[in-house]
Amino acid sequence: MALKLYGSAMSTCTSRVLTCFHEKSLDFELVPVDLFAGKHKQPPFLAKNPFGQIPALEDCDLTLFGKL
Ligand SMILES: N[C@@H](CCC(=O)N[C@@H](CS)C(=O)NCC(=O)O)C(=O)O
Known part of the structure; x- marks a missing residue:
């Protein structure tokens, strides 16, 4: 499974x-x-996210995250 979403429902x-x-x-x-x-x-x-906010998304080598 490639996509991993770190967060909370x-x-x-x-x-x-x-x-x-x-x-x-x-x-x-x-x-x-x-x-x-x-x-x-x-x-x-x-x-995963140096801003310390969820979510963070991992797709193999790529990690995406946002910041308010
Ligand atoms: N722009 C970001 C914002 C992420 C965000 O605000 N996450 C909140 C939860 S909904 C969070 O991690 N809050 C905890 C904190 O900021 O310490 C996105 O939409 O992913």
Whole structure:
């Protein structure tokens, strides 16, 4: 499976991406990031998105993320 979405289904920003994936019938894995436990501000996630915000999207070697 190539697409990995790091985020939380409870986050609007993540849900927006999930909606697009479903609309396009893409095969993906949702990797949960626990905002309430502050996991988005810890090194493993900051390696995906240095801004510490969900979601982050990995497609093989490519990582995409946004910032408000
Ligand atoms: N422009 C970004 C914004 C991402 C964003 O604001 N994520 C929020 C959750 S919906 C977040 O990570 N908030 C926690 C924080 O900023 O510490 C996008 O749309 O992906």
